[in-house]
Amino acid sequence: MNNTAWREKFLLNEDLNFLLTNRIPRVAATRFMGWYSRIRSPVLTRLSIAVWRLFTDLDLSEAREQRFDSLHACFTRELKPGLRPFDADPAxxxxxxxxxxxxxxxxxxxxxxxxxxxxxxxxxxxxxxxxxxxxxxxxxxxxxxxxxxxxxxxxxxxxxxxxxxxxxxxxxxxxxxxxxxxxxxxxxxxxxxxxxxxxxxxxxxxxxxxxxxxxxxxxxxxxxxxxxxxxxxxxxxxxxxxxxxxxxxxxxxxxxxxxxxxxxxxxxxxxxxxxxxxxxxxxxxxxxxxxxxxxxxxxxx
Structure with a gap:
């Protein structure tokens, strides 16, 4: 089973998804992620991004930078210039x-x-x-x-x-x-x-x-x-x-x-x-x- 099919099967299991994302110490997990995401380690970041991709359709091809020294830098990434033009119509x-x-x-x-x-x-x-x-x-x-x-x-x-x-x-x-x-x-x-x-x-x-x-x-x-x-x-x-x-x-x-x-x-x-x-x-x-x-x-x- 490829990653996409595995991901879809996981997401379709609503009970498991709800359990793993909500029946945890949510605030504690959130504070931990805030700390973990700021660890400056290119090796750890690459491993974390690889795991992240198992569960999502993460695509970094539009990112301004292609290498990140922390997950925080990847989460808050800028895009290459000009990729999100805003409709200029004032209406x-x-x-x-x-x-x-x-x-x-x-x-x-x-x-x-x-x-x-x-x-x-x-x-x-x-x-x-x-x-x-x-x-x-x-x-x-x-x-x-x-x-x-x-x-x-x-x-x-x-x-x-x-x-x-x-x-x-x-x-x-x-x-x-x-x-x-x-x-x-x-x-x-x-x-x-x-x-x-x-x-x-x-x-x-x-x-x-x-x-x-x-x-x-x-x-x-x-x-x-x-x-x-x-x-x-x-x-x-x-x-x-x-x-x-x-x-x-x-x-x-x-x-x-x-x-x-x-x-x-x-x-x-x-x-x-x-x-x-x-x-x-x-x-x-x-x-x-x-x-x-x-x-x-x-x-x-």
């Missing part, structure tokens, strides 16, 4: 990262979906009734980064960051198996709520919620002079004043995880975007409507 909000599109849909009530038949309260994810109310009538899109993907994420549009709320929490796996079994999983895990305004779309609100997961040791946001991780208790609310151009790098995860994108009314999914589709950073994720609905863009009350 387009791009994907901030490479990802698989998960649950997505309109925000027309108090709950949204993490998987089919598994809702969670938006206000609980954001820890804010006010922000949840502000995004009513808009759209949520869940982007899942697998461990083998490019882990850096970028500004999906020209924007200004006003505030980051860091929420410490658990580190459940965020793969589809766990999303079906663990209720309100995104509301349990460590995450950051990034409040933005879309500079080219009337300062309409945009919320990005990077959600950490098992073995994700930290979330790096470049405009903050701090590494957000499980050992950092706060302060939880961090005022910001950061302007970013479309495609500018915002930060990275140190393993696979999820970004939840909350967008205002007047934006619809771009053609071809639906649950299960693989997408790359810079690809059109949502487009501004060309009908009268665009009038709602820019409303921030």
């Amino acid at each position: 387009t909000v791009c994907s901030p990262s490479d990802a698989i599109v998960g649950a997505c849909g309109p925000i027309d009530g108090t709950d949204v979906l993490q998987a089919k038949g598994s809702p969670y309260p938006l206000r609980e994810l954001l820890r804010s009734d006010a922000i949840a109310q502000r995004m009513q009538g808009g759209r949520y899109t869940t982007l899942r980064l697998t461990s083998a993907m490019y882990h850096r994420f970028h500004a999906p549009h020209a924007l200004a960051v006003d505030r980051v709320t860091y929420i410490s929490g658990d580190t459940w796996n965020v793969n589809p198996i766990a999303l079906k079994r663990v209720q309100r999983l995104f509301c349990k895990n460590e995450r950051a709520v990034i409040e933005c305004r879309l500079s080219g779309l009337g300062n309409a609100p945009l919320i990005l919620v990077p959600v950490a997961a098992v073995l994700v040791a930290s979330i790096r946001l470049h405009w903050l002079n701090v590494l957000l991780h499980l050992r950092w208790p706060g302060p939880n609310v961090i005022p910001c004043a950061a302007a970013m151009s479309k495609g500018e790098e915002m930060g990275w995860f140190e393993h696979g995880s999820t970004i939840i994108v909350l967008t205002p009314p007047g934006l619809d999914l771009a053609p071809g975007i639906q649950s299960g589709v693989r997408i790359k950073a810079g690809q059109a994720l949502l487009r501004q409507r060309t009908d009268g609905a665009t009038a709602s863009l820019g409303h921030t009350d």
